[in-house]
Amino acid sequence: MQKSPNEADRHIGKRIRLRRIALGMSQEKLADALGLTFQQIQKYEKGINRIGAGRLHEIGLILGVDVTYFFDGLLGRNALLNANDNVLHLVASNPHGAKLIELFASVEDSNIQRSIVKLVEAVLSARETVRS
Structure with missing residues (x-):
């Protein structure tokens, strides 16, 4: 009898998604590296399907992190994300946010990254000025 997924499974799935997106890796690419379908990766990331220890180790190797990550x-017994991961998860769970993270991660020039951050800050500042 197979156990159903729990909060830990959902937490691990979120961490896989966050790391994959941070690397700019698609679900398809991760799936190919594991010999799975991208639908299986979706199920892992949503915490629908449990991940065995060996498979989690493999995922860690592909994503360049230790399994403890x-x-x-x-x-x-509760899956709690720290404040930074919570914000990142909120952004990554939105399709536009996920695309923004993916694109930002692909920018290698730190000056361009800094400019992107300044642009977003300026947009938010202007928005606040308009509201005032």
Whole structure:
């Protein structure tokens, strides 16, 4: 009898998604590296399907992280993300946010990255000025 996914499974799935997006890797590319379909990766990331220890180790190797990365922020029986991961998860769960993260991660020039951040800050500042 197979156990159903729990909060830890959902937390691990979120961590996989965050790392994959941070690397600019598609679900298809991760799936190919694991010999799976992208639908299976979607199920892992949503916490619908549980991930065995060996498979999690493989995912860690592909994503360039130690397996402990997937458990960071997991406390006791509740899956809790730290503040930075929570913000990143909120952004990554929005299609536009996920695309922004993917594009930002592909920019190698730190000056351009800084300019992008300044642009977003200027847009938000202008928005606040208009509201005032």
